[in-house]
Amino acid sequence: MDWHTLLQRLFGDAHAVQADGDFLHGTAQLDGATLAIVGTTGHAPIGVALALRQARAVLDTLALHPGRAIVLLIDTQGQQLRRRDELLGINRAMAHLGCCIDQARRQGHRVIGLVYDQALSGGFITSGLIADACYALPEAEIRVMRIPAMARVTKISEERLTALSKDNPVFAPGVQNYVAMGGIRALWSGDLAAALRDALAHAPTDDVRAADGAERGGRQLAAAVVQRVLDAA
Structure with missing residues (x-):
């Protein structure tokens, strides 16, 4: 879904969001409240400039509009793979x-992420996965690595990883697998307006992704390990 259609379904004409290259920014109205909209489009590679924008x-929302909810619209191919960005400190x-x-979350801003097209790698980790909760459209594409790349990194054969991915969401791309692991709440x-309204009202402010993953069968050990660490602290 393109960002124009998405915003129409979320807010109708009650928004002032614009694209500046691959950068989305502006405000929208929902039930009389103003929301800050920040995001990307065009399968944007997240480089230094786009991350800082x-x-x-x-930060402007924190400084000028305390408490205003922030909606992160996510469509990214991951971090920008260029020497220039590496030299400038993309990390x-x-x-x-x-x-x-x-910091926005800590200061009382509700932060909701929505993957509406594509979410890959670091461009997703440093945005939607840090929100209070991240949601996705059913047709969205989410992954950290394709299986061939995973095979090169892990030294496990593609055939073995493909077999593992059938039963273990951790090894498989796809939005349903991220729901099972708890990374995507729903x-x-x-x-879509009703879904956003519900998320703003009821999304947890604590990180419950590990617990969701355990309950859904996608990450069966993470929550238990987290609890052991907390018990030992």
């Missing part, structure tokens, strides 16, 4: 974006 939009820029989102279809 998103971070600036989040720090993306970490800065994640810290800004975390899929939105039908009335």
Whole structure:
């Protein structure tokens, strides 16, 4: 779904969101409340400049509109793979974006992520996965690595990883597998405005992804390990 159609289904004409290249920013109205909209489009690669522009939009919301909810619209192919961005410190820029989102949450801003097209790798980790809760459209594509790339990194054959992916969501791309693992809280279809309204009202402010993954059978050990660490602290 393109971002124009998405915003129409979420807010009708009650928004002032614009695209500046691959960067989405602006505001929208829902039930009389103003929301800050920050995101990306065009399968954007997240480089230093784009990460910092998103971070600036989040920080401006904190400074100028305390308590305003933030909706992150996610469509990214992951981090920008260019020497220039590596030399400029893409790792720090993306970490800065994640810290800004975390700070917004700590200061009482509701932060909701929505994967409406594609979410890959670090571009997703430092945005939607740091929100209070992240949701997705059923047709969205989410993955960290394709199986061939995973095979090269792990030294496990593609055939073995393909077999593992049939029973274990951790090894498989796909939005349903991220729901099973707890990374995506739920899929939105039908009335998207109603889904956003419900998320703003009821999305947890604590990180319950490990517990969701255990309950859904997608990550069976993470919650138990987290609890053991907390018990030992």
